[in-house]
Amino acid sequence: MLRELSRLLEELHEGLLAVEARGGVQLSGVEMTLPLELRPVLRDGGCVLLADVPRRLGSDEWTASPSRLCLAWQQADASGDGARVDGGGRP
Numbered sequence: 001m002l003r004e005l006s007r008l009l010e011e012l013h014e015g016l017l018a019v020e021a022r023g024g025v026q027l028s029g030v031e032m033t034l035p036l037e038l039r040p041v042l043r044d045g046g047c048v049l050l051a052d053v054p055r056r057l058g059s060d061e062w063t064a065s066p067s068r069l070c071l072a073w074q075q076a077d078a079s080g081d082g083a084r085v086d087g088g089g090r091p
Contacts, residue, residue, distance in 0.1 A: 032070070032071055034053060035054050
């Protein structure tokens with residue numbers, strides 16, 4: 001189900017917090033590269049980006065290759081800066 005990209009990112013972050021809670025560990029940094037299906041939708045006078053992981057594993061000549069999202073979460077430093085989305089490449 002496609003949903004707003006911001007909601008998808010929140011769900012991924014909540015999953016990482018759950019891993020920490022269940023596993024009794026503290027993650028200092030996590031990097032992910034995910035295939036995503038993206039669809040821009042006009043809504044309320046603006047454009048919203050809907051996204052989800054692909055439901056089908058294969059691609060064919062009728063289906064475009066999925067986009068890839070590279071992101072990283074890092075533990076905040078003393079200045080409070082740490083959580084960020086990386087536009088690609090390594091931090």
